[in-house]
Structure formats: structure tokens, C-alpha cells
Amino acid sequence: MPYYGDGVTSATPRAGSSSDPSTPLTVRRRLSVVVPAFNEEALLADSLRSIQVALDAVTSRGWSSEVIVCDNHSTDRTAVLARAAGATVCYEPVNQIARARNTGAAYAHGEWILFVDADSRPSPALMMQVVDAIEPGRSLAGGSTICFDGRHPHVVTWMTQIWNLVSRLAKWAPGSFLFCDAATFRAVGGFNERLFAGEEIDLCRRLKRIARRQARRIVILHQHPLRTSDRKVHLYTMRELLTFLVRAVLSRGRTLTSADACFAWYDGRR
Secondary structure, rough: OOOOOOOOOOOOOOOOOOOOOOOOOOOEEOOOEEEEEEOOOOHEEEEEEHHHHHHHHHHOOEEEEEEEEEEEOOOOHHHHHHHHOOOOOEEEOOOOHHHHHHHHHHHHOOEEEEEOOOOOOOOOHHHHHHHHOOOOOOEEEEEEEEEEEEOOHHHHHHHHHHHHHHHHOOOOOOOOOOEEHHHHHHHHHOOOOOOOOOHHHHHHHHHHHHHHHHHOEEEEEEEEEEEEEEEEHHHHHHHHHHHHHHHHHHOOOHHHHHHOOOOOHHHOOO
């Protein structure tokens, strides 16, 4: 059963995918960047500028691109700022990251989809690495290691380093920067809409099984880490964040099906 949401928008959804997973060596030349956004007026404009600069850098490689912002039931100027930046804007009424990403993907026309969070800023060098990973035809999906802006406690730096190591070893792409062959993304049903967090790990697990069958790979880029906001560290105490992690582990992921349990994404603090 597909996980796609049914968001309503004035934009035009894709009529179908031109990507053919049976021909993995075909070079993909169109990239759709999907940005889920819930009340992101403070950081969205800067993120979209960075995305556009990064996309401009790969134009010389013969790639075209589009940027799709999914307004996830925002109550601020998120949609206005997205349109002002030239992005296509669609709408998902249910406040859930998985649904927002799926709804945005439903309007994507590229053979490849790149999901970037609204508080993240990919560099041109990172975007060039994405193209380098895709063009030979051996990669099915991928992501990037991350680094946080600003000053934060040492424990945050340590936890980030641990995540980056696990990400590279397990081939788990972060939700803040995940790219995938569009046809395969749709074939596996997209992000699991039962999950309010951890949906990127669930997707990567399913993609890894397909990659093995197709003799392709999941790549985690690390030379130019994605720069992303450290706002959660300032909005929540370490006790709150660690309590969430412990509960998720002890419940074997059952708490990830509750928006209340995943408060750091859904309680509206920005």
C-alpha cells in the first residue's frame, strides 16, 4: 500500500514518471528538490537561496531542476516566502513530515528526488557530489553527513559524530538530505506515514533491500557535510531530547507512531 498523502494544491501534480528502474545505467538529467516546511518563515528563505545556488552549480553538467516546497499546514508566511523565491508550492493539511515529503514528491517531475529540510543549506560542492554519485548509474539513493550551525554543548558534537558514523556504516541517509531514484521511491510507497519520526531510516531499510537485488548501492556523502540548524538544541533541554531517544529505543520504535511523543517536530516551537 502506498504511503502517499492527498494534499491539495494549485500546482500541477506529475502525470507519471519517466524513470525506468530496469535501466539503472541511464543517466538522469532532472532533479526535483522537495522541501517540507511547517512554520519555517525564519529560516526558509535562506535555505531556498542556498539550494538554488547549489543547483545553479550543476547546470553546466546538463542537469535541469525544480524546487517544490510543501506547506505542511503552516500558520505563518512560509508559503508566501516560498513563492517569492520561485518555488512551486503545494499543500499538505496533515501536520506530519512523512506526509509532507510524500505530497511534495507527488508533484515532482524529475527522475531523481532530493529531500532537503527547510532549515538546511546544501553547498554547491555537496550538490556536485550528488550528481557525481548519480551519473555513473550505480547508485539507487543516498544522503550526506551533517554538521550543525552555531555554538552548542560538546555532547551535541559527540552525538552528531556518532550519528554520522552510524549513517555511513548502516547507509542511513538523514531526512534533512536524502536523494533517491524517483521511480524506486514511488515503487516502495515513499515515506511511511505511520511514523512521525524515523521515517527516513525506515525508507533506507526498504531501499537497501532493492539496492541489493539490483546490484546498486546507497551512498552517504561525507566530504562536504550538510549544514543544518541546531535550533532544537536551544529550544529543548538535553534531558528532553535524551528522554525521547531512550523511549524510542526501549519501545522498539513504537513511540515514533505518536505525534505527541515526537514533540520536538510537532509542538510548534520554532
